[in-house]
Amino acid sequence: MWAKSESAEAICLLRTMGLDVWLLTGDSRLTAESVARQVGITADRVIAEVLPDRKAHEIRALQAEGKVVAMAGDGINDAPALAQADVGIAMGTGADIAVESGDLVLMGGELRGVADAISLSRATLRNIRQNLFWAFAYNVVLIPVAAGVLYPSFRLLLNPVYAAAAMGLSSVTVVANALRLRRFR
Numbered sequence: 001m002w003a004k005s006e007s008a009e010a011i012c013l014l015r016t017m018g019l020d021v022w023l024l025t026g027d028s029r030l031t032a033e034s035v036a037r038q039v040g041i042t043a044d045r046v047i048a049e050v051l052p053d054r055k056a057h058e059i060r061a062l063q064a065e066g067k068v069v070a071m072a073g074d075g076i077n078d079a080p081a082l083a084q085a086d087v088g089i090a091m092g093t094g095a096d097i098a099v100e101s102g103d104l105v106l107m108g109g110e111l112r113g114v115a116d117a118i119s120l121s122r123a124t125l126r127n128i129r130q131n132l133f134w135a136f137a138y139n140v141v142l143i144p145v146a147a148g149v150l151y152p153s154f155r156l157l158l159n160p161v162y163a164a165a166a167m168g169l170s171s172v173t174v175v176a177n178a179l180r181l182r183r184f185r
Contacts, residue, residue: 006111007038007039007111008040010112011039011040011111012040014115017118021041022045022046022047022062023036023041023045023047024047024050024055024058024059024071024081025048025049025050026048026049026052026055026077027048027049029049031048032046032049033046052078052079053080055077055078055080055081056080056084059084059085060084063086069085069087070085070086070088070089071084071085071088071089072090072111072114073089073091073094073102074090074091074093074094074098074109075095075098076095078090079095079097079100082098082103083101085103087104088102088103089102089104089105089106089114089117090102090104090106091105091106091108091109091113092105092106092107092108092109093108093109094109104117119184120181120184123181123184124181127177127178127180127181130177131174131178134170134173135170135174138167138170142167145163146158146160146163
């Protein structure tokens with residue numbers, strides 16, 4: 001195990017996102033704590049000298065505390081923990097069994113990809129919520145108007161052609177909003 005210079009930046013980004021970062025490794029405690037110091041993980045967030053089957057146990061223990069656990073790994077020894085985690089993030093440069101065990105496979109081997117994947121997933125969920133809002137807003141407002149709810153009070157009817165055009169515009173709005181994710185960086 002060794003600390004890449006980008007790892008400290010990635011861990012800082014993960015913390016900025018409000019995530020609690022742990023180091024789970026089979027390496028010696030001395031080595032693990034040294035690497036943890038280099039990348040900005042406190043000693044109380046280091047679980048070291050853990051055999052492969054115990055890694056999954058440690059993930060279960062964190063889950064039992066009510067934590068949602070994402071595990072990033074690349075080795076054969078990480079496969080059981082990747083499978084146990086709520087989200088298993090396999091590094092694409094790692095062992096085939098780790099890649100098969102992960103829910104998400106990053107093409108590279110850099111920890112920064114984890115932060116990027118989480119940012120993208122959050123942006124996607126935000127986009128989905130926006131799309132649902134606009135779709136419901138359209139349905140709540142325009143469908144009753146098209147059905148004639150305003151006619152008795154205001155003698156206002158929505159021409160079916162305009163209602164169909166508004167429905168099409170609603171779909172275009174949702175698709176255009178979703179396409180904004182293509183600019184995600």
